[in-house]
Amino acid sequence: ALTIGIVGLPNVGKSTLFNALTKNDVLAANYPFATIEPNVGVVSLPDPRLARLAEVFHSERILPATVSFVDIAGIVRGASEGEGLGNQFLANIREADAIAQVVRGFTDDDVVHVEGGVNPKNDLETINAELMLADLQTLEKAIPRLEKDVKGKRADPATLEAAVAAKDALERGILLSHSGLDLAPIREYGLMTAKPYIYVFNVDEAVLTDAAAKAELEALVAPAHAVFLDAKIESELIDLDPDDAAELLASTGQEESGIDQLARIGFDTLGLQTYLTAGPKEARAWTIAKGSKAPQAAGVIHTDFEKGFIKAEVISFEDLIDAGSVLEARHRGKARLEGKDYVMHDGDVVEFRFNV
Numbered sequence: 207a208l209t210i211g212i213v214g215l216p217n218v219g220k221s222t223l224f225n226a227l228t229k230n231d232v233l234a235a236n237y238p239f240a241t242i243e244p245n246v247g248v249v250s251l252p253d254p255r256l257a258r259l260a261e262v263f264h265s266e267r268i269l270p271a272t273v274s275f276v277d278i279a280g281i282v283r284g285a286s287e288g289e290g291l292g293n294q295f296l297a298n299i300r301e302a303d304a305i306a307q308v309v310r311g312f313t314d315d316d317v318v319h320v321e322g323g324v325n326p327k328n329d330l331e332t333i334n335a336e337l338m339l340a341d342l343q344t345l346e347k348a349i350p351r352l353e354k355d356v357k358g359k360r361a362d363p364a365t366l367e368a369a370v371a372a373k374d375a376l377e378r379g380i381l382l383s384h385s386g387l388d389l390a391p392i393r394e395y396g397l398m399t400a401k402p403y404i405y406v407f408n409v410d411e412a413v414l415t416d417a418a419a420k421a422e423l424e425a426l427v428a429p430a431h432a433v434f435l436d437a438k439i440e441s442e443l444i445d446l447d448p449d450d451a452a453e454l455l456a457s458t459g460q461e462e463s464g465i466d467q468l469a470r471i472g473f474d475t476l477g478l479q480t481y482l483t484a485g486p487k488e489a490r491a492w493t494i495a496k497g498s499k500a501p502q503a504a505g506v507i508h509t510d511f512e513k514g515f516i517k518a519e520v521i522s523f524e525d526l527i528d529a530g531s532v533l534e535a536r537h538r539g540k541a542r543l544e545g546k547d548y549v550m551h552d553g554d555v556v557e558f559r560f561n562v
């Protein structure tokens with residue numbers, strides 16, 4: 207599965223957030239045979255549609271899609287030079303598919319700030335500079351080898367060209383994800399600033415409802431997504447039953463927990479979407495890449511479904527709920543039979559027809 211790596215300076219609340227993520231772990235509850243890794247937190251993608259489907263189909267259980275977060279310890283100034291535990295952690299970040307950078311916004315005199323004071327802009331610059339330097343080092347090592355390999359016709363000149371262009375952008379202080387370059391030829395290098403980013407501002411409770419303060423922080427990271435949460439509140443929320451949790455959330459002026467927001471935005475940032483299936487056994491969301499066609503979507507359930515794909519019967523979630531049953535939806539002409547070129551939509555409720 208695709209994963210989101212959590213990074214940030216020390217003492218910004220990464221562990222507090224990650225503990226909340228792992229306590230929320232859906233694997234233990236829903237996938238009894240899954241191996242649970244200590245540094246991975248798997249949370250469900252919130253999707254209220256599943257509960258509605260489960261009502262219509264009298265499903266025994268609900269299986270949401272999931273989002274995986276990996277805890278990667280703090281980065282300090284000098285990490286790219288191997289300062290402290292730097293390099294090993296950078297290696298872990300290279301393996302993540304997207305990055306969630308936690309930035310400290312909370313004030314607390316009892317919690318030391320490693321850079322001397324709470325200053326989100328400065329912290330962002332410190333981390334981004336370290337990641338850019340590390341990427342630059344990767345490219346400086348790769349380019350001479352690529353030059354040799356291109357001469358010896360063992361490497362594609364397009365790879366070298368992309369590497370040189372990326373190095374040039376980094377030298378000008380540009381994050382690769384903002385460079386507009388085609389980075390596909392150099393994907394294998396796991397360049398960290400080429401990955402999609404989410405910024406998680408760990409702020410005081412008062413900031414959660416302060417639109418102006420949030421807009422200011424958001425502007426520091428645009429066009430990337432920003433999530434605002436209070437990691438301390440998140441760690442309290444997970445220990446409460448749903449009613450009490452809803453009450454606490456409401457008292458902080460939020461409609462959705464920070465972890466739910468992070469799951470939703472993370473899922474989207476990874477380039478993923480879902481489609482739905484429902485029956486008496488389960489109402490379930492399946493994860494596919496955005497833009498997937500029907501046979502690939504079927505393949506997520508079982509490889510035989512993809513190989514033997516014939517058609518997909520698709521009803522949109524809204525039409526199905528309006529109709530109240532698959533039979534009634536068919537009767538109303540709302541059930542479509544789609545072929546192998548159909549591009550899946552979010553909210554499609556699907557039943558596949560296939561040969562075995």
Ligand code: GDP
Nearest residue numbers: 216217218219220221222312314317436437438
């Ligand atoms: P990490 O080094 O980034 O993993 O940071 P930790 O999660 O260990 O947090 C460092 C300290 O800050 C701990 O004492 C936390 O209890 C505290 N902390 C974390 N999040 C918050 C927060 O949102 N508000 C306040 N006041 N303290 C926090």
